[in-house]
Structures are given as structure tokens and as C-alpha cells.
Amino acid sequence: MEEKLVILDYGSQYTHLIARRVREQNVYSEVHPPEIAMEDIVDFDSVKGIILSGGPMSVYDEEAPTVPSWVFECGLPILGICYGMQAIVHQLGGKVEPGEAREYGLASLIIEDSTETIFSQIPSQSSVWMSHGDKVVKLPPQFKSLAQTDNTEYCVISSGNQMYGIQFHPEVNHTSYGETFITNFLVQVCKFSQNWDSGRFIESSMVSLKEQLGASKVVCALSGGVDSAVTAALLHHAVGDQLKCIFVNNGLLRLDEENEVREIFKDVLNVDINYLDASKRFIDKLQGIVDPEIKRKTIGYEFIKCFEEETDKLGGVEFLAQGTLYPDVIESVSTVGKAAVIKTHHNVGGLPENMQLKLVEPLRYLFKDEVRKVGLELGLPPNIIHRQPFPGPGLAIRIIGEITKEKLDILKLCDRIVTDELAKSDCYEEIWQGFAVLTDSHTVGVMGDFRTYGYVCALRIVSSEDAMTANWVKVPYEVLETISSRIVNEVSGVNRVVYDITNKPPGTIEWE
Numbered sequence: 001m002e003e004k005l006v007i008l009d010y011g012s013q014y015t016h017l018i019a020r021r022v023r024e025q026n027v028y029s030e031v032h033p034p035e036i037a038m039e040d041i042v043d044f045d046s047v048k049g050i051i052l053s054g055g056p057m058s059v060y061d062e063e064a065p066t067v068p069s070w071v072f073e074c075g076l077p078i079l080g081i082c083y084g085m086q087a088i089v090h091q092l093g094g095k096v097e098p099g100e101a102r103e104y105g106l107a108s109l110i111i112e113d114s115t116e117t118i119f120s121q122i123p124s125q126s127s128v129w130m131s132h133g134d135k136v137v138k139l140p141p142q143f144k145s146l147a148q149t150d151n152t153e154y155c156v157i158s159s160g161n162q163m164y165g166i167q168f169h170p171e172v173n174h175t176s177y178g179e180t181f182i183t184n185f186l187v188q189v190c191k192f193s194q195n196w197d198s199g200r201f202i203e204s205s206m207v208s209l210k211e212q213l214g215a216s217k218v219v220c221a222l223s224g225g226v227d228s229a230v231t232a233a234l235l236h237h238a239v240g241d242q243l244k245c246i247f248v249n250n251g252l253l254r255l256d257e258e259n260e261v262r263e264i265f266k267d268v269l270n271v272d273i274n275y276l277d278a279s280k281r282f283i284d285k286l287q288g289i290v291d292p293e294i295k296r297k298t299i300g301y302e303f304i305k306c307f308e309e310e311t312d313k314l315g316g317v318e319f320l321a322q323g324t325l326y327p328d329v330i331e332s333v334s335t336v337g338k339a340a341v342i343k344t345h346h347n348v349g350g351l352p353e354n355m356q357l358k359l360v361e362p363l364r365y366l367f368k369d370e371v372r373k374v375g376l377e378l379g380l381p382p383n384i385i386h387r388q389p390f391p392g393p394g395l396a397i398r399i400i401g402e403i404t405k406e407k408l409d410i411l412k413l414c415d416r417i418v419t420d421e422l423a424k425s426d427c428y429e430e431i432w433q434g435f436a437v438l439t440d441s442h443t444v445g446v447m448g449d450f451r452t453y454g455y456v457c458a459l460r461i462v463s464s465e466d467a468m469t470a471n472w473v474k475v476p477y478e479v480l481e482t483i484s485s486r487i488v489n490e491v492s493g494v495n496r497v498v499y500d501i502t503n504k505p506p507g508t509i510e511w512e
């Protein structure tokens with residue numbers, strides 16, 4: 001049984017960061033809503049500590065979430081952060097009051113007693129990040145103050161019995177010793193052995209997947225992307241041929257991608273794929289459509305039809321595997337239910353809702369970089385693992401205007417050149433996505449002694465953390481020059497290349 005930390009999410013925008021920081025210390029963590037019952041936490045015996053996150057509410061708000069009584073009764077180490085601390089104080093007989101002004105930003109933390117293990121390796125004065133309105137003005141019985149700032153008398157408090165409260169945010173980078181503080185709580189107080197890694201994740205997944213699936217068939221839609229590839233590899237490892245993979249070639253994939261994906265699964269992982277070449281069918285359906293949203297809907301609808309048809313052919317399938325990742329799960333915990341549907345459906349590009357399949361999401365507790373590690377450990381080749389994100393509607397939203405076979409063939413060649421040249425360049429690490437867009441403009445050019453009239457190809461190369469915002473990358477001129485001359489020379493039909501220098505916002509990453 002895996003040791004784990006439970007994080008109760010009071011709605012802070014930083015909750016995912018807490019989970020992240022804990023994982024970075026090789027400790028497995030799970031985020032749950034505060035109203036969860038102890039019995040609903042799987043393997044509660046393996047929980048070694050609890051963190052209560054911050055949150056936007058005041059403990060006096062009508063709907064303010066509380067700390068469940070089992071948290072106080074279970075005898076485990078507890079760390080309340082910001083709202084989490086205030087909720088502890090409020091419920092255990094101390095006093096929280098609205099602060100005169102919201103305190104936001106850096107403050108200097110002064111430790112009163114450096115011998116406390118929670119402060120191990122932390123200097124007596126250091127910078128911490130604050131973001132709160134209410135503040136604690138009276139401690140509950142038995143609690144004592146361990147550290148303060150100029151504005152906050154009770155900045156770190158302890159019950160003397162493994163229960164801590166802190167007003168600052170150790171999970172954000174601005175807190176200079178935040179990582180040390182979290183590590184101290186995990187290691188010194190909770191006594192975690194810090195041995196959680198991708199190998200252990202695979203081992204424990206084997207057990208739980210076998211248990212969940214029994215002898216049932218499970219179907220997984222492959223897209224060529226990292227998440228679905230790792231999901232399939234993990235399931236295959238756990239239940240072998242009970243896994244049925246469906247790979248729909250919608251004709252909108254990158255150059256040769258349909259063959260690459262099939263080869264990898266067949267040769268490297270020894271997984272049989274139910275391959276459906278629906279490229280003609282998709283291109284026929286897209287005929288005459290220029291509106292980006294109608295393109296998306298048409299592709300989504302057609303995908304569902306193909307997937308349903310293939311699943312029906314398989315017969316007796318009970319489970320549907322999805323590559324949902326932890327950030328999606330955390331988001332859906334905070335927003336209680338609503339976001340879950342949108343996100344999970346998004347993963348396979350529109351899920352067949354009426355198929356009545358049970359969901360299996362083996363990656364739902366992993367972050368993207370952890371998924372990559374698991375994938376490598378399972379033997380997936382680095383070129384699949386380090387792929388850039390690729391939209392479900394594929395090249396369709398990178399061809400402006402109507403989609404034709406001719407335009408798709410042109411764009412695939414341009415895209416391959418962009419990908420190859422960027423992979424060779426020094427700026428590759430910086431790039432979130434780098435690709436070609438086929439505009440519907442034609443311009444005049446000259447090649448040799450001849451006048452040409454060809455498409456304008458645009459390059460979109462951006463850096464980003466999470467695709468919510470993005471910046472265009474200052475790719476060295478030499479790299480841009482090579483890409484441009486290779487495209488114009490090697491791709492017939494294109495005679496001009498332009499570089500998109502729009503950030504997001506106001507632009508989006510994709511052109512459509």
C-alpha cells in the first residue's frame with residue numbers, strides 16, 4: 001500500500017501547486033473536497049498526513065466550508081494553509097477577524113523558536129508570500145505561536161500535537177523557503193519515506209487496474225498524443241489483450257503519423273490496434289466548410305460515429321479508458337462536478353455519451369511530466385513522449401478556409417519541415433508548440449525565370465506554461481531562414497513564408 005498525503009481543497013487557486021510541491025518530494029498526494037467522508041478515501045490506512053489548502057472564503061461566510069471532524073479525530077499530522085489555518089482556529093475555539101486590509105505580497109517571517117522541526121534548515125528571518133483578508137487574533141487552547149510577520153502576529157502556529165497552521169503560502173515560489181517548509185512537514189512531522197516514483201506508480205496501477213477491470217474488455221481511443229499513448233501502454237501492461245485500442249485516422253494528422261503510431265504500438269509495445277482509415281470520410285464531410293467552429297463540430301461528430309462503430313464491432317466492451325490528467329481532476333474537484341464533464345469529454349475529442357461505458361482513467365493522479373516519465377518507463381519511444389500538444393481537430397484548424405486533400409498534403413510537408421528544423425535548433429526546449437498554418441492567401445513570387453502564384457504559409461511558434469497564455473518565440477533568424485527557404489523550395493504550391501508575432505492574448509495559439 002502506497003503512503004499518501006491527503007489535501008483538502010478549500011478552493012485556492014494554489015491547490016494544484018501544493019499537490020505539485022508534495023509530488024516533487026516523492027510523496028504521493030491526493031486532492032479531495034473538504035466535505036469528503038473518511039470512508040470515501042481509498043486506503044485510508046496509508047494516509048500519513050493532511051494538508052488543508054487556502055481558499056477564497058471567510059470562515060464567517062454562510063457557505064464557508066469547514067474542517068470535517070474526522071480530520072481532528074484521526075490523530076494524523078495536519079497542516080492548515082491560510083484559510084485552512086483559519087478554519088482550524090475558528091472550529092477549535094480561537095478567533096478569526098476580518099483584517100483591516102487585505103495583505104497581499106511578500107512579508108518577512110520571523111521565527112520565534114528555531115528548534116521546532118518544522119523550521120529545520122530555515123533561517124530565523126525569511127521572505128514569505130501572503131494573500132489573505134481575515135486573520136487569526138486569538139489562538140485556540142493549547143496552541144502556541146511559532147512565527148510572526150510585522151502585520152500578522154500568528155503566522156505559524158502549532159497545537160504541540162502535530163497540528164500546524166500557517167498564514168503564508170509555502171507552495172508559491174515567492175516564499176524563499178517554501179519547499180523546505182513543505183519538506184519538513186512531510187518528512188520531519190509526517191515521516192514520509194519519500195519513495196514515490198513512476199516505477200512505484202506503475203506497480204500500484206497494475207494492481208488497481210486488474211482489480212477494477214476484472215476480466216472485462218476496455219476500449220481506448222488513440223490519438224497519437226502522449227496521454228492516450230501512455231494510458232494504452234499502462235492498460236496493456238496491466239490487462240494485456242483485454243485492452244482494445246481504436247485508432248481513427250481522420251486524415252487530419254501530421255505527415256505519416258498514422259503509420260508511426262501503428263508501428264510503435266505494434267512493434268514496440270506489441271499491442272494490436274483496430275485501425276480505421278476514415279480520412280476520405282472526414283474530408284468529404286468537411287467539404288465546403290470554412291467556419292472553424294463548424295469544422296470542429298463536424299470532426300467531433302464524425303469521430304464519435306467512427307468510434308461507436310468500431311466499438312460495436314468489438315462487442316462486449318464494458319470500460320472506456322481516458323487519458324485524463326491530474327490538473328483536470330483538480331479543476332473538477334474545486335468546481336464540484338461542473339468542469340468534470342467538459343474536461344473529460346475534451347480528452348477524446350468528444351465522447352460518445354450514450355455508450356454507457358464505465359470510465360477508467362489510470363493517469364488521473366499524474367501531472368504531465370509524470371505521465372512522460374511513466375511512458376518512458378513503459379518503453380514508449382522519446383519521440384512520442386516529448387510530442388507537442390496537437391489539437392483534436394488536427395490540421396483542419398490550421399488550414400484557413402475550405403479543407404481539401406491538396407491543401408492537407410501541402411500543409412503536412414510544411415509542418416514536417418518546421419518540426420524537423422525546430423527540433424534541431426537550440427530553442428527547442430523553449431517551445432510549447434511550433435507549427436505551420438496554411439493561409440488561404442495567394443501571392444506572386446519568382447522562381448528561376450518564372451512567375452509563381454502560390455499559398456502563403458505562416459509559422460506559429462510559441463512558448464507557454466499551460467496554453468492559457470503564450471508568447472511568440474524569438475527564434476534565431478537563421479532558423480527562420482532555413483525553414484522559409486526549405487518550405488518554398490521543397491513544397492510545391494507555397495511561395496511565401498511569414499512569421500506570426502502575436503502573443504496570446506490577444507491572439508490564440510491556433511489560427512482557428
Ligand code: XMP
Pocket residue numbers: 296346349389390391392393433467504507508509510511512
Ligand atoms: P488556442 O488556440 O485556444 O489553443 O490558444 C490552446 C491549446 O489548445 C489546443 N486546441 C485544441 N485542442 N481541440 C483540442 O483537442 C480543439 O478544438 C483545440 N483547439 C485548440 C491548441 O493546440 C493549444 O495547445
